[in-house]
Amino acid sequence: MGKLSNTMWRLLGAQSGRNQSKSVALIKKAATHDDWAAGLDDDEFGAAARELEIATDLVDRAKFLALVREAADRSLSLRPYDVQLQGSLRMLEGDVVEMATGEGKTLSGAIAAIGYALIGHKVHVISVNDYLATRDAEWMRPLFDMFGISVGSVEESSTAADRIAAYDSDVTYGSVNEIGFDVLRDQLATREDDLVAPTPDVAIIDEADSVLVDEALVPLILAGSSTGEVADAAIAAVVSRMKTKHYEIDTEGRNISLTDEGAAFVEQELGVDLYSEAHVGTTLVHTNIALYAYYLLERDVHYIVRDGEVKLINASRGRVAQLQRWPDGVQAAVELKERLDQTDSGEVIDTITVQALIGRYPKVCGMTGTALAAGEQLRQFYDLYVSQIPPNTENIREDEPDRVYDTKANKVEAIVDYVKEIHEIGQPILIGTHDVAESEELAYFLEKAGVSCVVLNAKNDAEEAAIIADAGKLDAVTVSTQMAGRGTDIRLGGAEATTEEHDEVVELGGLCVIGTGRYDTERLDNQLRGRAGRQGDPGRSVFFSSLEDPLVTRNLSFKRDPESNEPDGSMGSRGVELIEQAQRVAEGVMLELHANTWRYNKLVNQQRDIIVGRRMELLRTDEALTSLAELEPVRYQALLDGRLPAPKKVDEKKADTKKADADDKKADEKADADDKKSDEKKADEKKSTDKKTADKKDADDTSDFGPITEKVDKGVLEQAAREIMLYHLDRAWSDHLAFVSDVRSSIHLRAIGRESPLDEFHKLILAEFTTLPAEAVEAARETFRTATITNEGVDLDGAGRHRSTSTWTYMVHDNLFSSGGAKMLQGIIGVFR
Numbered sequence: 136m137g138k139l140s141n142t143m144w145r146l147l148g149a150q151s152g153r154n155q156s157k158s159v160a161l162i163k164k165a166a167t168h169d170d171w172a173a174g175l176d177d178d179e180f181g182a183a184a185r186e187l188e189i190a191t192d193l194v195d196r197a198k199f200l201a202l203v204r205e206a207a208d209r210s211l212s213l214r215p216y217d218v219q220l221q222g223s224l225r226m227l228e229g230d231v232v233e234m235a236t237g238e239g240k241t242l243s244g245a246i247a248a249i250g251y252a253l254i255g256h257k258v259h260v261i262s263v264n265d266y267l268a269t270r271d272a273e274w275m276r277p278l279f280d281m282f283g284i285s286v287g288s289v290e291e292s293s294t295a296a297d298r299i300a301a302y303d304s305d306v307t308y309g310s311v312n313e314i315g316f317d318v319l320r321d322q323l324a325t326r327e328d329d330l331v332a333p334t335p336d337v338a339i340i341d342e343a344d345s346v347l348v349d350e351a352l353v354p355l356i357l358a359g360s361s362t363g364e365v366a367d368a369a370i371a372a373v374v375s376r377m378k379t380k381h382y383e384i385d386t387e388g389r390n391i392s393l394t395d396e397g398a399a400f401v402e403q404e405l406g407v408d409l410y411s412e413a414h415v416g417t418t419l420v421h422t423n424i425a426l427y428a429y430y431l432l433e434r435d436v437h438y439i440v441r442d443g444e445v446k447l448i449n450a451s452r453g454r455v456a457q458l459q460r461w462p463d464g465v466q467a468a469v470e471l472k473e474r475l476d477q478t479d480s481g482e483v484i485d486t487i488t489v490q491a492l493i494g495r496y497p498k499v500c501g502m503t504g505t506a507l508a509a510g511e512q513l514r515q516f517y518d519l520y521v522s523q524i525p526p527n528t529e530n531i532r533e534d535e536p537d538r539v540y541d542t543k544a545n546k547v548e549a550i551v552d553y554v555k556e557i558h559e560i561g562q563p564i565l566i567g568t569h570d571v572a573e574s575e576e577l578a579y580f581l582e583k584a585g586v587s588c589v590v591l592n593a594k595n596d597a598e599e600a601a602i603i604a605d606a607g608k609l610d611a612v613t614v615s616t617q618m619a620g621r622g623t624d625i626r627l628g629g630a631e632a633t634t635e636e637h638d639e640v641v642e643l644g645g646l647c648v649i650g651t652g653r654y655d656t657e658r659l660d661n662q663l664r665g666r667a668g669r670q671g672d673p674g675r676s677v678f679f680s681s682l683e684d685p686l687v688t689r690n691l692s693f694k695r696d697p698e699s700n701e702p703d704g705s706m707g708s709r710g711v712e713l714i715e716q717a718q719r720v721a722e723g724v725m726l727e728l729h730a731n732t733w734r735y736n737k738l739v740n741q742q743r744d745i746i747v748g749r750r751m752e753l754l755r756t757d758e759a760l761t762s763l764a765e766l767e768p769v770r771y772q773a774l775l776d777g778r779l780p781a782p783k784k785v786d787e788k789k790a791d792t793k794k795a796d797a798d799d800k801k802a803d804e805k806a807d808a809d810d811k812k813s814d815e816k817k818a819d820e821k822k823s824t825d826k827k828t829a830d831k832k833d834a835d836d837t838s839d840f841g842p843i844t845e846k847v848d849k850g851v852l853e854q855a856a857r858e859i860m861l862y863h864l865d866r867a868w869s870d871h872l873a874f875v876s877d878v879r880s881s882i883h884l885r886a887i888g889r890e891s892p893l894d895e896f897h898k899l900i901l902a903e904f905t906t907l908p909a910e911a912v913e914a915a916r917e918t919f920r921t922a923t924i925t926n927e928g929v930d931l932d933g934a935g936r937h938r939s940t941s942t943w944t945y946m947v948h949d950n951l952f953s954s955g956g957a958k959m960l961q962g963i964i965g966v967f968r
C-alpha cells in the first residue's frame with residue numbers, strides 16, 4: 136500500500152470515527168430502555184421488535200438494542216457489551232467492523248442479522264468454513280428463537296432439500312464455498328423447482344478480510360464429466376481391428392454406425408450380446424464412441440498430438456484449443472486410439488470467483504480482527520468502509536521485537552531453544568507456521584529436543600477446533616498453520632479450565648504465540664498474534680525470521696548477501712529492517728495483482744451475469760418453446776399434431792447442387808488420401824464441406840426430422856424446448872470459459888504492438904461472446920429438429936447431447952495470471968462432489 140493511500144485511509148478512518156460517536160450515543164440511550172426490555176416476557180420480544188421502526192427511527196434503534204441485549208442475556212447467558220452493540224450497529228450501516236479477536240464477534244454478527252431480518256431482509260452469515268457456520272448457527276439459535284426469526288445452516292453434507300430449507304430461513308449460516316457451489320450448481324437446473332441458491336440479499340461476512348481480500352481471487356469451479364466413465368480398452372482394441380464392412384459412415388461424414396456384420400464381430404470378440412439390456416446402454420454406446428474416435432476423427436485435422444496430449448483443433452478458429460475436450464468419452468477414446476495416457480475427463484461447466492460471488496449481494500457488511508489494514512482493498516474493490524471498534528478490555532499482550540537470523544537452520548535452532556525455555560515453566564505455546572510441511576519439520580526438531588507437541592494438519596476443521604481450543608492449557612505446545620482452527624476461542628488453562636487452572640496460566644503470562652516467519656502482509660501476522668491476549672488476558676507474541684525465508688528471497692535481491700556478526704547467526708536490527716522492507720514489497724505486489732486480476736475478471740463476470748439472466752428467463756418462462764416454434768414452425772406443428780410432416784419438394788437446381796457437393800466431397804477425400812496437406816488447409820476444407828452440408832440440409836427441409844410417434848402435450852414440449860435451449864446455452868458457456876482460459880494463458884504472447892494485454896484480452900473475449908447466443912440458438916434449433924421428442928420428454932442422450940452425468944466442485948488456490956492453465960489445475964485444493 137502506498138504512503139499516499141495510507142494517509143487517505145487514515146482520513147477516511149477519521150470519518151468513520153465520527154459515525155461511531157453517533158453509535159456510542161445511541162447505545163447510551165439504549166440503556167434507558169433496559170427496564171422496559173427487562174419487563175417483557177420471553178414470548179413478547181418478537182412482537183415488540185417488529186413494532187419498532189429500526190430502519191429509519193433512531194429512537195427505535197435504541198429500543199432495539201435494549202431488546203437484543205436482554206434477549207441475549209436470557210437466551211445465551213451472554214449480556215452484550217457496549218462495544219458488541221456498537222459493532223452490530225456499524226454492520227447495520229453496511230460497514231466492515233474491526234473488533235479485536237475474542238471480543239465476541241459471533242454475537243455482534245447475530246445481532247446485526249436480527250436487525251436486518253426484522254426489516255424483511257434475508258441474511259447470509261458467511262464464514263470461512265463449514266464447522267464455524269454450523270457451530271455459530273446452533274450457538275446463536277436460542278437468540279433468534281426469541282424473536283421468531285428462523286435460522287439454518289448449510290454444510291458440505293447437506294442434501295438439496297436441507298439446503299433449500301436452510302436458505303428459506305430468515306438467516307442462513309454458510310461457508311463461502313458451500314454458498315458459492317450452490318450458486319454454481321444452479322447452472323445445472325433445468326426446472327425452476329430445482330434451483331437451490333436463493334436470491335442474494337444481505338451478506339454479513341465473518342473474517343471479512345480473509346474472505347474479501349485474501350481469498351477474493353480464488354475461483355470456485357463446477358466441473359462435469361459427460362459420461363463419468365473412461366473409454367474401455369478392450370472395446371477400443373476390437374474397434375481398431377474392424378474392416379470397412381463392419382461399419383457405415385453416412386454421406387455427410389458425420390455419423391458412423393455398426394453394420395450387422397460389425398455388430399456380430401463385436402459380439403464375437405467380446406463375448407457379449409450387444410443388444411441385451413446389460414449392454415445396450417454401455418458396451419454398445421462405448422463401441423459407437425470408439426467408432427467415432429477411430430474412423431471419423433482424424434489426427435492433424437480434428438486434433439493434433441503434442442507433448443503426449445490430444446489437443447483439439449477448433450474448427451471455427453483453426454487453432455489449437457488448449458483446454459477444450461470432446462464430450463461423451465470421445466476424448467478418452469481418442470487418447471486410447473493414440474495410445475496416450477488417459478486424462479481426467481472433466482470440463483469446467485461454470486466458475487465464479489469469491490469476489491464475484493460477494494458482488495452479487497446488494498448489501499454487504501462484515502467483521503474481522505484485522506480490517507483496517509485491508510481498508511484500501513475493501514474500499515477499492517467492494518466500496519466498503521471500515522469501522523474500528525474499541526476493545527471491551529484493553530489488550531495487554533506483549534509483542535516482542537522480531538528475531539531475524541541469517542539462515543533458516545539458525546532460525547529453527549533459535550525457535551527450538553526459545554520454546555524449550557518457555558516450555559520449562561509450563562507456559563502454553565502456540566506456534567504458527569506457513570504450511571503443513573513446515574509444521575511437521577518443526578515438530579520433528581522439537582521432539583528431538585525433548586519437547587512433545589501437537590501438530591495440526593489443516594485437514595479436519597472440527598477436530599482442529601477442539602485441539603486449538605485447548606492450546607491454552609498448562610504445558611501445551613501446539614504447532615499449526617495460520618489457517619488451522621480459525622475462529623476458535625483459546626481459553627487460558629484449556630477449554631474446560633477451572634478457575635484455578637485458568638489463574639495458573641495467567642500467572643505464567645498467558646499464551647505465548649510464536650510465528651516462524653512473517654507473512655506476506657502484516658495483517659496476517661496480526662491475525663496470528665491475536666490468538667494471544669484475548670479479552671484482556673495476558674500473553675505475548677514473537678516472530679522468528681531468516682533471510683532465507685521465501686518472503687525475503689521472493690521480494691528482495693542483494694548484491695552481496697548480508698552477513699551476521701553473531702555466532703548464532705542473529706542479524707540484529709538490520710535484519711528486522713530487511714524483513715519489513717520485504718513485507719512492504721510483498722504487500723505492493725499483492726495489491727497490484729489483485730487489481731490486475733480484478734480488471735481481467737470483470738468482463739467475464741459481466742458475461743456470466745448475462746448468461747445466468749438468460750438461463751433464469753428460460754427456466755421461468757416458455758420462451759424456449761416460443762423461439763424454437765418460430766424457427767421451426769413445421770416441426771413444432773408436427774409434434775403437436777403427432778404426424779410426420781410431408782417433405783418439401785426438392786427442386787431440380789438444388790438437387791444438382793447436392794450431387795455436385797457429393798462429388799466435390801469425394802474428390803476432396805481422394806485428395807486428402809493422396810496428399811498430406813498442412814493442418815490449416817485441411818481444417819479449412821473441412822469447414823467448407825461442413826458449410827456445403829449445411830446448405831444442402833436447407834434444401835430437403837424435413838428429411839432429417841427426428842421421429843414423431845405421438846401427439847406431444849404442449850406442456851411437455853415446453854419443458855423439452857427448455858431443456859434443449861439450456862443444454863446448448865450451457866454448452867456454449869462452458870466452451871466460452873475454455874476459450875477464456877486459453878486466451879488468458881497465452882495473452883502475453885498475443886499482445887503485440889501497442890496493444891496492452893488487457894485490451895487484447897477484452898477484444899477477443901468480447902468478440903467470442905458476441906457470437907455465442909446465435910450459435911447456441913442455431914444448435915438448439917438443430918436438436919429440436921432431430922431429437923426424439925415424445926410425451927416422455929426430449930431424448931437428449933439419444934441425440935448425442937448428454938448432460939454431465941457427474942459433477943464436482945473445487946477451489947483453485949493459485950493465481951491464474953502468474954501461471955498457465957496447467958498450473959491452475961495443479962492448485963486444486965479439494966474435490967467435493
Ligand SMILES: Nc1ncnc2c1ncn2[C@@H]1O[C@H](COP(=O)(O)OP(=O)(O)OP(=O)(O)O)[C@@H](O)[C@H]1O
Binds near residue numbers: 213214216219234237
Ligand atoms: N457479552 C459477552 N459476555 C461474556 N462473554 C462473551 C460475550 N460475548 C462473547 N463472549 C465470549 O467470548 C468468547 C469469544 O467469542 P467469539 O468466538 O464470538 O469471538 P470472536 O471475536 O469471534 O473471536 P475470533 O477472533 O476468534 O473469531 C466466547 O467464548 C464467548 O462466549
